Amino acid sequence: MTLALEPVANPAAPLARRNPVAKLGAALLFSLPLVATLDPLTPAIALAVELAVLPFFGVRYGLLARRAWPLALGAAGILVTMTLFAADRSGSLLVTLGPFDITTGVVKDALGLVLRVFAVALPGIIVFATTDPTDLADALVQNARAPARFAIGALAAFRMVPLLTSEWQMLTLARRARGIDAGRNPVAKLRLFSSTAFALLVGALRRGGRLATAMDARGFDSGIARTHARRQHFRRADTALLVGAALLSAAALTTSIVAGFFNPIVG
Structure with missing residues (x-):
């Protein structure tokens, strides 16, 4: 299996043209609620939003499936492990597999973890599928200091x-x-x-x-101020991308709280 690090999405897509730092920051902001709660609703909403905005990044669903198959394999392993060896088996009994009792609590926890794995990993896949590594390095130096x-x-x-x-x-x-x-x-x-x-x-x-x-x-650690051949500009649309990611992140978390599914990791 070869690993392609060049952008493979349509570079003319509206969100694919955004500043690499803005895309990376938006991915981090959108992933914050996913590490704050254990419920399955928050990652399910986040995953639905991520799949909905995928065409705006110029990434095809078939391409995503080809790139994410190792993630799907790992998620399947997590699902099997959590279902068979979970310590908490509260809830109604669904089925018995030999010595293992599969309950609603087990399925809920396993489903929440699998959805969280996909929802956290997918923004990173989108960012690196739509960003040239050289542009990312230039933007980190110029825009993120x-x-x-x-x-x-x-x-x-x-x-x-x-x-x-x-x-x-x-x-x-x-x-x-x-x-x-x-x-x-x-x-x-x-x-x-x-x-x-x-x-x-x-x-x-x-x-x-x-x-x-x-x-x-070659002087990469000389301490002398460096010049840049390719300027990376941070525009209003990049700021809008960050704000939109923060609002969608807050909306997913708020929906989980209002629906009564919120299950904080701490507390």
Whole structure:
């Protein structure tokens, strides 16, 4: 599986053209209520809003499904784990699976957690699917006043992530050429996977060290004020995006409180 870090949405979409910092800030603001309550209604409302605004970011639903399938797989695992091994089994009994009693309380908690996982992750997927990493780094430095060393270092790390896939394939083919193959033995497969992952980690650390040295040698940490080739402007529409995200976030939380579903994490 390859990981594309370039924007894959329609760049002409109204919200896709917004400042990267504004999109990132809106995603954070919209996600705040989701970490404040355990009820399933708040993430359900948030997820419905996120799916509704998806076309305005130029992201197609088919593309979202292709990018979010690992998230769906993880959510399915959470659902099964919560349903079978939840400590709190209050509520009415729905079904009995051997030693496991599936109650309404268990289903409610599991559904709330799964919906929260999707609702929290989806804004991040939208932001990175509609934003060029270089534009994001420039906007963090120019508009958010982030340290240039941090922003440019993060950009370099993002640019190097796709290399991990090709590096993994190269390590696998090299070991196979040397006759190192696990065959159908699951224990040998696990051992081979662990050793390959360790070799990949060592290679990534070495490449990161060389990259950091090269960046320092080119004056990325000189302390001298830097100029920018591409200016990132924060306009009124970007402010409106932040305000809209805050209002929608407050509306979702208010609806949960009024409906009696609000279940604070603390308290």
